Each structure stands twice: as C-alpha cells, then as structure tokens.
Amino acid sequence: MEMNWLNRILARPKASTPEQRARNLISAIDAGGLPLHAGIVNDIARKLGLEVAMDAPMEVTIARIRSKIAK
Numbered sequence: 001m002e003m004n005w006l007n008r009i010l011a012r013p014k015a016s017t018p019e020q021r022a023r024n025l026i027s028a029i030d031a032g033g034l035p036l037h038a039g040i041v042n043d044i045a046r047k048l049g050l051e052v053a054m055d056a057p058m059e060v061t062i063a064r065i066r067s068k069i070a071k
Contacts, residue, residue, distance in 0.1 A: 011023070013065045018047035029062065 021044050035041050042052045045061050048068050
C-alpha cells in the first residue's frame, strides 16, 4: 500500500536542526501538502530567528521561512 505524503513526512526521523525542520516543511508544501497547525509553522519560524505575530497569516510566515532558508 502506498503511503501518502503526510505519512512519508511523519515517518522521517526527527529533524535535528531548525533549518532541517524548515526544509522538511517546505518540501511537504511543495509536494502538495498543507500545514494544518499554525503553531508548528510559527515554532519553526521562531527557531530560525524570525519574529512571528500571533495573528500573522500562515502564508506570510511560510514565505518568510522559505526566504530565510534560501539564503
């Protein structure tokens, strides 16, 4: 039975760095996944050193994460 994208992401070993977590998040989004928990996205952003307002749209935060890891 083929695993869906979420199962593949969850089956991966825990990322050891915030940068790796961010890469995993962006890879999952690029593969067609949608993050369901804004708190996880915000946590990744904060651990990358980004300031994130509680009411910041998730799309904006994801774009900032994408920009940060592209550098």
